[in-house]
Amino acid sequence: MRWKKLGIAATTAAMLSITACGGGGEENTGTxxxxxxxxxxxxxxEGGDAGGAIDMTRSKGPAPEVEGAQQGGTVTFLATSGLTTxxxxxxxxxxxxxxxxxxxxxxLTQYVYDPEANNGEGxxxxxxxxxxxxESNPEYTKWTFTIRDGVRYETGDEVTCDDVAYGIKRSMDRxxxxxxxxxxxxxxxxxxxxxxxxxDGQEYxxxxxxxxxxxxxxxxxxxxxxxxxxxxxxxxxxxxDASNPATYKNHPLxxxxxxxxxxxxxxxxxxxxxxxxxxxTDPGRHQYVDEWDMKFTEDQSKLExxxxxxxxxxxxxxxxxxxxxxxxxxxxxxxxxxxxxGTTPCTYxxxxxxxxxxxxxxxxxxxxxxxxxxxxxxxxxIVGVTRQFGTTLLPPGIPGRLQYDVLGNEGxxxxxxxxxxxxxxxxxxxxEIKWPYxxxxxxxxxxxxxxxxxxxxxxxxxxxxxxxVNQYSDFRADPNSPINVRAFGWCSDWPSGGSWxxxxxxxxxxxxxxxxxxxxxxxxxxxxxxMPVKDQPAAWGELDxxxxxxxxxxxxxxxxxVATMHGSKIGGMKVSEVFGEPTLxxxxxxx
Amino acid sequence: MAMPLQEMVTSPDTDPIETPxxxxxxxxxxxxxxxxxxxxxxxxxxxxxxxxxxxxxxILAPVITSLVGVELNAGDPSEDxxxxxxxxxxxxxNGFTWEAPLGLEPGTGDDLLAEWLYGARTSLEVxxxxxxxxxIIGVALGLVAGFSRGxxxxxxxxxxxxxxxxxxxxxxxxxxxxLLNRFGGDPEALDKAQFFGIIFILTFFSWMGLARLIRGExxxxxxxxxxxxxxxxxxxxxxxxxxxxxxxxxxxxxxxxSLSVPAFVTAEAGLAYLGIGLTGRPSWxxxxxxxxxxxxxxxxxxxxxxxxxxLLVIALNLLGDSVRDAFDxxxxx
Numbered sequence: 001m002r003w004k005k006l007g008i009a010a011t012t013a014a015m016l017s018i019t020a021c022g023g024g025g026e027e028n029t030g031t032x033x034x035x036x037x038x039x040x041x042x043x044x045x046e047g048g049d050a051g052g053a054i055d056m057t058r059s060k061g062p063a064p065e066v067e068g069a070q071q072g073g074t075v076t077f078l079a080t081s082g083l084t085t086x087x088x089x090x091x092x093x094x095x096x097x098x099x100x101x102x103x104x105x106x107x108l109t110q111y112v113y114d115p116e117a118n119n120g121e122g123x124x125x126x127x128x129x130x131x132x133x134x135e136s137n138p139e140y141t142k143w144t145f146t147i148r149d150g151v152r153y154e155t156g157d158e159v160t161c162d163d164v165a166y167g168i169k170r171s172m173d174r175x176x177x178x179x180x181x182x183x184x185x186x187x188x189x190x191x192x193x194x195x196x197x198x199x200d201g202q203e204y205x206x207x208x209x210x211x212x213x214x215x216x217x218x219x220x221x222x223x224x225x226x227x228x229x230x231x232x233x234x235x236x237x238x239x240x241d242a243s244n245p246a247t248y249k250n251h252p253l254x255x256x257x258x259x260x261x262x263x264x265x266x267x268x269x270x271x272x273x274x275x276x277x278x279x280x281t282d283p284g285r286h287q288y289v290d291e292w293d294m295k296f297t298e299d300q301s302k303l304e305x306x307x308x309x310x311x312x313x314x315x316x317x318x319x320x321x322x323x324x325x326x327x328x329x330x331x332x333x334x335x336x337x338x339x340x341x342g343t344t345p346c347t348y349x350x351x352x353x354x355x356x357x358x359x360x361x362x363x364x365x366x367x368x369x370x371x372x373x374x375x376x377x378x379x380x381x382i383v384g385v386t387r388q389f390g391t392t393l394l395p396p397g398i399p400g401r402l403q404y405d406v407l408g409n410e411g412x413x414x415x416x417x418x419x420x421x422x423x424x425x426x427x428x429x430x431x432e433i434k435w436p437y438x439x440x441x442x443x444x445x446x447x448x449x450x451x452x453x454x455x456x457x458x459x460x461x462x463x464x465x466x467x468x469v470n471q472y473s474d475f476r477a478d479p480n481s482p483i484n485v486r487a488f489g490w491c492s493d494w495p496s497g498g499s500w501x502x503x504x505x506x507x508x509x510x511x512x513x514x515x516x517x518x519x520x521x522x523x524x525x526x527x528x529x530x531m532p533v534k535d536q537p538a539a540w541g542e543l544d545x546x547x548x549x550x551x552x553x554x555x556x557x558x559x560x561x562v563a564t565m566h567g568s569k570i571g572g573m574k575v576s577e578v579f580g581e582p583t584l585x586x587x588x589x590x591x
Numbered sequence: 592m593a594m595p596l597q598e599m600v601t602s603p604d605t606d607p608i609e610t611p612x613x614x615x616x617x618x619x620x621x622x623x624x625x626x627x628x629x630x631x632x633x634x635x636x637x638x639x640x641x642x643x644x645x646x647x648x649x650i651l652a653p654v655i656t657s658l659v660g661v662e663l664n665a666g667d668p669s670e671d672x673x674x675x676x677x678x679x680x681x682x683x684x685n686g687f688t689w690e691a692p693l694g695l696e697p698g699t700g701d702d703l704l705a706e707w708l709y710g711a712r713t714s715l716e717v718x719x720x721x722x723x724x725x726x727i728i729g730v731a732l733g734l735v736a737g738f739s740r741g742x743x744x745x746x747x748x749x750x751x752x753x754x755x756x757x758x759x760x761x762x763x764x765x766x767x768x769x770l771l772n773r774f775g776g777d778p779e780a781l782d783k784a785q786f787f788g789i790i791f792i793l794t795f796f797s798w799m800g801l802a803r804l805i806r807g808e809x810x811x812x813x814x815x816x817x818x819x820x821x822x823x824x825x826x827x828x829x830x831x832x833x834x835x836x837x838x839x840x841x842x843x844x845x846x847x848x849s850l851s852v853p854a855f856v857t858a859e860a861g862l863a864y865l866g867i868g869l870t871g872r873p874s875w876x877x878x879x880x881x882x883x884x885x886x887x888x889x890x891x892x893x894x895x896x897x898x899x900x901x902l903l904v905i906a907l908n909l910l911g912d913s914v915r916d917a918f919d920x921x922x923x924x
Contacts, residue, residue, distance in 0.1 A: 304884070378698050440866045468768050482776060
């Protein structure tokens with residue numbers, strides 16, 4: 001899924017602003033504010049199954065109470081990012097997904113935060129939502145979901161199987177909803193031909209309803225269907241005028257505990273209790289607070305001051321933004337108990353263009369020359385908290401992740417001497433590295449300055465290319481841009497290597513910023529995709545290691561973490577590693 | 592003609608009571624009178640001293656930094672900053688140190704004294720070059736418009752009106768991406784282009800006031816007897832403009848210069864603060880922008896450039912006021 005849409009000010013996360021990415025499981029790597037100073041190089045274990053865990057037995061509502069939860073009150077939600085479309089079919093940014101799926105719209109499955117998961121460290125689990133249970137044939141080409149009774153829209157109308165089928169058909173319309181995720185088209189039967197009810201009508205034989213049984217047929221095996229079913233796009237949407245794409249995004253019909261009140265697109269959103277939501281039908285969500293008052297495109301320092309001051313309304317305020325190092329420092333000193341840290345399934349890579357930098361020694365030299373810690377600090381990341389280091393493409397928490405270290409630098413050490421030696425071996429001293437950066441973003445520019453001096457020290461010629469924030473994404477994606485390295489971030493949509501290697505390192509992959517192309521790797525990827533599902537995680541982990549050992553596409557310069565904060569009267573807030581967003585459905589106000 | 596008179600007056604026999612002042616007044620130009628007034632104006636003297644100090648600091652920036660032993664952009668984030676990206680030496684956590692008299696920048700660990708000194712340099716460079724250019728353009732067009740009757744005057748006045756109607760901020764906003772697209776591939780050229788671009792924008796939007804002022808003055812001067820006389824005896828137009836009119840316009844020009852320098856200093860900092868000014872070199876506005884989030888934790892980071900701008904602008908403004916008072920024959924103290 002896409003990382004939060006940025007407001008006017010571009011932050012370091014700008015690199016991630018166009019990543020199509022998603023939810024994954026991940027261990028909390030022991031970053032609770034206080035010990036971060038000593039935790040500069042967290043140790044990652046092989047990924048567990050947090051977030052990747054599916055628990056179909058938890059299908060009975062109501063959801064278990066959050067310990068100490070109380071009813072009532074209004075929570076203020078502040079964010080510096082803007083809010084893109086709230087049409088459930090098109091929502092694909094982490095913040096819109098979190099707000100919709102945790103508070104407003106229900107889908108076939110859902111993630112809940114379970115403090116017991118992941119050996120008591122806490123993590124997300126995928127559980128039933130509108131679907132009571134599901135099953136597939138052994139080839140994963142036919143999925144059957146059983147739709148629950150008693151789920152109603154905010155209007156009081158019952159949600160039927162046909163509504164879900166309509167929602168799914170709607171999710172196949174790439175013309176009306178260009179910003180949404182395209183998995184329905186990719187995997188569902190005839191998905192490349194059928195383009196939704198608005199152009200091709202209701203006739204589509206990939207989705208069928210038989211009483212309460214919703215059957216989805218696949219074009220190719222899709223073992224990860226339950227994860228895709230957690231997206232708001234795979235949920236009930238009423239037919240006809242009620243769901244007109246032009247207006248539905250301003251007021252999607254609520255099936256969850258809250259419904260839209262006053263909504264100024266992109267600026268503010270008020271959510272009020274949905275009286276038609278029946279907790280007995282929902283095994284995951286809660287309805288503790290009376291009202292959500294959400295404000296977007298706020299100023300970062302104002303937001304931080306509000307939370308740090310903790311007076312009046314600020315006591316019942318939450319945010320999904322990471323704190324700046326300065327505010328994080330104040331918060332760790334004054335009120336460490338109000339900091340919430342967490343991880344996201346997002347990896348950053350400084351990717352050499354595989355077509356242009358063909359010598360593996362030069363790529364390895366870049367890996368030794370890259371100033372991991374310097375660049376992270378200069379660009380405003382908090383090492384060990386909002387930036388964690390590692391060497392593998394798969395971020396921690398993806399099942400099957402295998403630890404390896406091709407360079408032997410632990411993903412964080414820079415050694416210009418070794419880089420220089422490799423360059424001399426390649427006969428390429430003074431090799432020119434050209435990469436784009438966002439001009440006008442001081443933090444990015446400061447990071448760029450560090451990279452320039454590190455590369456020059458290692459014997460490269462550094463030529464950063466200044467690009468405006470609005471052109472950056474296109475410029476970087478353009479294969480013909482006059483650059484030979486691209487920095488990018490990628491987040492998975494769900495915890496599986498299948499959402500990493502095919503888009504990133506397969507020839508012609510949708511987000512192959514490295515323009516990596518090896519027949520050998522393509523074949524291995526295809527082979528894994530055809531493997532039995534239970535063998536896939538380990539195979540992805542092996543492939544990660546194999547690619548970097550054999551071809552070394554470029555340095556991974558860290559993983560994205562979240563360090564956010566809440567007011568003193570807020571309870572139940574955790575950071576969900578699926579979205580890197582607060583667990584909104586569990587939040588309550590204490591007296 | 593004055594000489595014999597003076598000699599007669601100074602003769603002790605004829606008039607011993609006459610003061611020496613009277614003799615000097617007789618021999619001084621308006622500029623000399625103004626300078627004399629300025630010398631006796633305490634505010635002007637203090638302001639001028641501050642301005643001179645800033646100019647000296649800016650010119651000597653490389654010398655001072657090497658004397659103190661600091662350098663521009665020499666920070667090493669992993670060595671010089673702690674887990675929260677705060678500097679490990681100097682303020683805010685440790686006491687004063689000569690290694691970094693104004694502290695280090697959080698995040699990058701760059702020295703802030705060096706940034707400050709080079710920031711002063713940028714401010715004064717931009718302000719003085721822009722002032723010079725806008726004064727030359729303003730005076731030239733004002734003179735021509737005021738002196739030529741008919742269509743040329745109308746054309747120039749129209750151009751002035753058109754320029755006055757351009758919104759300054761919009762121009763600055765529009766120029767940033769143009770430069771970026773043109774010079775994006777070459778960072779050094781981009782930095783140069785930005786520097787000259789800022790000067791261009793500031794000049795482009797600031798010459799009109801002076802041009803109008805000069806035109807008005809010339810309109811009234813050109814009907815005066817000494818100009819008429821010069822034209823009658825066939826003095827070339829150029830000589831009339833530069834020898835007869837210009838000397839009479841020194842006062843408004845000087846006043847305009849002294850007031851536009853501080854305006855340019857603030858404009859440069861303001862643009863940098865908004866992110867559409869200079870980025871490739873140190874600038875106070877940029878530092879203020881970066882430091883604004885640190886006020887609670889690290890106030891000195893913000894105070895240094897704020898006090899720099901405040902002092903310089905106040906001094907320049909007070910000096911400008913004094914200059915105006917000194918040149919205005921109607922003020923008497």
